[in-house]
Amino acid sequence: MGTLIALAVYSQDISRGASKDVTLFSSAELTSTALIVVQRESLAYTTRFSQWLGGDIERREVQIARALLAQRLNVITSSKLTVGNQLSQRYFENLALSDELLADSEPGFLTTKQSKALKAQSKKFIDAMLLETRILVAAYQDALHIVLDESAADRHYKADRLIFVLYLFFALSLMLFGSFIYTLGRQFRRNSTANSHQLALIGEAIDQLAESRKTVNQLELLDERKNTFISTVNHELRTPLTSIVGYIDILKGKIEGADDQELSKIVHILERNSDNLLNLVEDILSLTNLESTSTGLLKTDVNLKEITENAILSLAPLSEAAHVSIELSTQEGIETEILANRNQFTEVLTNLIGNAIKFSKPGGAVHILIEEAVPVKSSKMLRISISDQGVGIPADEIDDVFSSFFRASNVRDSEIIGTGLGLAIVSRIIEEHHGSITVESTLNVGTKFIVEVPIFDREIDDFIQERKSGVLNRAIVALETCTLSELENITHEMRGVLGFYDLDEEGAAIAEFESWLKSSGSTQDSEILIRKNNLLSVLRENLTELHNLKEK
Amino acid sequence: MADTSNPYGGTNIDPLPATATIFTVTNGKKSINYSKNDLLKIKSSIITIFEPFVEKKQSFTVIPLDYFLGKSAISSSVTIDTIALNDYIFSEKSGNFSKAKAYIAIARFGKDIPYNQGGPLRLVFTGSSTWSKNLSAWNWSLRSIKVHKTA
Numbered sequence: 001m002g003t004l005i006a007l008a009v010y011s012q013d014i015s016r017g018a019s020k021d022v023t024l025f026s027s028a029e030l031t032s033t034a035l036i037v038v039q040r041e042s043l044a045y046t047t048r049f050s051q052w053l054g055g056d057i058e059r060r061e062v063q064i065a066r067a068l069l070a071q072r073l074n075v076i077t078s079s080k081l082t083v084g085n086q087l088s089q090r091y092f093e094n095l096a097l098s099d100e101l102l103a104d105s106e107p108g109f110l111t112t113k114q115s116k117a118l119k120a121q122s123k124k125f126i127d128a129m130l131l132e133t134r135i136l137v138a139a140y141q142d143a144l145h146i147v148l149d150e151s152a153a154d155r156h157y158k159a160d161r162l163i164f165v166l167y168l169f170f171a172l173s174l175m176l177f178g179s180f181i182y183t184l185g186r187q188f189r190r191n192s193t194a195n196s197h198q199l200a201l202i203g204e205a206i207d208q209l210a211e212s213r214k215t216v217n218q219l220e221l222l223d224e225r226k227n228t229f230i231s232t233v234n235h236e237l238r239t240p241l242t243s244i245v246g247y248i249d250i251l252k253g254k255i256e257g258a259d260d261q262e263l264s265k266i267v268h269i270l271e272r273n274s275d276n277l278l279n280l281v282e283d284i285l286s287l288t289n290l291e292s293t294s295t296g297l298l299k300t301d302v303n304l305k306e307i308t309e310n311a312i313l314s315l316a317p318l319s320e321a322a323h324v325s326i327e328l329s330t331q332e333g334i335e336t337e338i339l340a341n342r343n344q345f346t347e348v349l350t351n352l353i354g355n356a357i358k359f360s361k362p363g364g365a366v367h368i369l370i371e372e373a374v375p376v377k378s379s380k381m382l383r384i385s386i387s388d389q390g391v392g393i394p395a396d397e398i399d400d401v402f403s404s405f406f407r408a409s410n411v412r413d414s415e416i417i418g419t420g421l422g423l424a425i426v427s428r429i430i431e432e433h434h435g436s437i438t439v440e441s442t443l444n445v446g447t448k449f450i451v452e453v454p455i456f457d458r459e460i461d462d463f464i465q466e467r468k469s470g471v472l473n474r475a476i477v478a479l480e481t482c483t484l485s486e487l488e489n490i491t492h493e494m495r496g497v498l499g500f501y502d503l504d505e506e507g508a509a510i511a512e513f514e515s516w517l518k519s520s521g522s523t524q525d526s527e528i529l530i531r532k533n534n535l536l537s538v539l540r541e542n543l544t545e546l547h548n549l550k551e552k
Numbered sequence: 553m554a555d556t557s558n559p560y561g562g563t564n565i566d567p568l569p570a571t572a573t574i575f576t577v578t579n580g581k582k583s584i585n586y587s588k589n590d591l592l593k594i595k596s597s598i599i600t601i602f603e604p605f606v607e608k609k610q611s612f613t614v615i616p617l618d619y620f621l622g623k624s625a626i627s628s629s630v631t632i633d634t635i636a637l638n639d640y641i642f643s644e645k646s647g648n649f650s651k652a653k654a655y656i657a658i659a660r661f662g663k664d665i666p667y668n669q670g671g672p673l674r675l676v677f678t679g680s681s682t683w684s685k686n687l688s689a690w691n692w693s694l695r696s697i698k699v700h701k702t703a
Contacts, residue, residue, distance in 0.1 A: 063667075067565060071670050485581045
């Protein structure tokens with residue numbers, strides 16, 4: 001009878017303990033679930049905010065994410081307080097900061113300029129919110145652990161006491177209930193392990209997100225700083241250098257006629273090295289400018305023959321001093337207008353012809369030929385080849401000629417000055433003009449640079465320019481209004497149309513989206529919508545640029 | 553009228569024209585879009601219920617969910633996803649929504665429901681509904697309903 005009573009008491013106590021565990025766990029779950037949901041909404045809001053700063057979404061979408069976060073904060077929990085009541089003052093200070101930034105901005109998409117201005121101000125908010133979301137995850141973990149630890153300690157104490165009583169009555173009962181405890185314990189551990197695993201996964205995801213955002217920000221900042229640094233340093237160097245070159249010139253004039261060979265030699269070395277340094281600074285500046293303004297260059301119809309003649313004229317002192325003749329010939333009956341940026345293309349020609357003169361032997365000749373080339377993708381092309389009879393480039397170094405700071409081994413230690421940046425600049429400019437450059441060279445025989453660029457076709461250009469905005473606008477409207485099931489067909493059709501009108505970047509963006517749509521087989525509306533919105537942002541941005549160019 | 557303000561901000565949203573789509577119901581390849589104007593033209597009623605998230609009684613202008621399910625020919629045996637603006641999804645058999653007498657609220661106390669209070673559209677249930685305490689079903693800021701899978 002005593003055994004039965006003990007059994008009943010024990011079983012009731014264990015059952016009460018287990019039931020209390022469940023209650024405690026549920027209450028921890030309720031509080032911590034509220035925390036984790038706020039964490040999710042906070043992260044969603046921060047992500048939306050970042051997308052808005054990046055010009056990917058309109059302000060309205062950020063405001064909606066902010067409103068949904070507010071709704072979540074206003075939910076009343078089991079403690080009869082709102083979720084927001086359980087968060088820190090710092091959390092709300094950060095929210096207020098983001099509210100101010102949103103309120104001070106314009107509706108719709110941010111322009112690149114506005115985005116740049118806001119990014120710096122928003123960095124504090126984004127970093128702080130990412131930190132807050134991590135704190136919320138930690139709070140979630142703590143809440144669970146504390147309740148589970150308390151529950152486990154309590155249950156162990158009761159179990160020990162009852163086991164002691166039961167030892168006195170009946171060994172069999174003990175074994176029976178021991179087995180019961182073991183089963184419960186195993187279940188409890190299993191739950192605990194599963195929760196820890198999930199928490200670890202959430203923690204890892206948050207860490208990764210914060211890390212990758214930090215890395216991207218750092219890289220952007222570093223790139224910007226690098227360009228600013230190089231540009232500033234170069235400007236600072238150029239000013240004193242120009243003055244040094246001027247004074248050397250004056251000095252040269254003063255010692256002219258004087259019979260001091262050593263002084264003449266020193267001045268000559270000074271002149272050569274300062275010229276070299278000035279060229280290097282100019283070249284680095286050009287390269288930096290090309291990197292920071294790689295798109296949106298104003299291209300017009302430029303007569304290749306005319307700017308080549310001008311380049312030859314400007315290089316006449318150099319060719320005369322080097323005793324090198326220059327011969328320009330043009331294929332008969334061809335149009336020599338190309339679509340180019342006049343200043344940049346002049347730089348290309350000056351560099352290439354200048355090199356040909358520099359590396360020619362005295363009495364040598366530079367031949368320049370302008371002719372029609374084989375059309376590329378239905379675009380008529382014009383070719384200009386510049387051949388010299390100079391020192392040539394070693395065969396194993398030909399592949400490196402367009403790399404920055406490259407100088408062929410056979411001229412590195414010669415009297416011929418150079419920075420090794422000229423051809424890198426030339427290659428970059430030609431790439432910007434949708435053209436190509438190749439080189440053929442034989443050591444001690446000569447080198448030939450062949451440049452091909454699209455011909456300017458006024459009729460086609462007028463036709464394309466007139467329709468570009470309309471076509472792009474039509475693509476945007478079609479993408480905005482089509483249903484998800486129509487999306488694949490619409491993107492396919494629009495890619496073809498954009499390609500026809502030479503809207504390469506937009507066509508590439510649509511092609512990438514279309515390819516993702518096909519390969520992913522995604523049925524998640526949200527993912528498709530996010531990607532579609534990103535694509536639309538690119539198209540809208542390019543449409544604005546198109547309008548700006550047109551106005552120019 | 554009960555206090556309906558939200559002390560946690562999020563009140564300013566750039567407005568949309570009344571003709572812009574704010575709600576979509578999709579069954580297979582067919583979607584029906586509803587603008588605010590469209591929703592206002594549909595027959596509605598006013599119910600006063602206990603809002604469980606802010607724990608207050610509130611009056612909502614509502615349209616039975618069955619109206620939209622019927623318009624899109626969604627049968628009771630299929631599972632539907634109710635999708636919120638923040639991509640929260642609550643899925644259940646269409647027939648269970650009908651049994652629970654689900655409503656789509658389009659206004660509260662005769663005015664638009666602000667976004668920071670679960671608007672502009674939200675699912676609500678009366679006190680007598682089997683889902684009155686199933687808080688997962690009370691989807692806020694409803695964006696769309698979509699047939700998830702057929703029976």
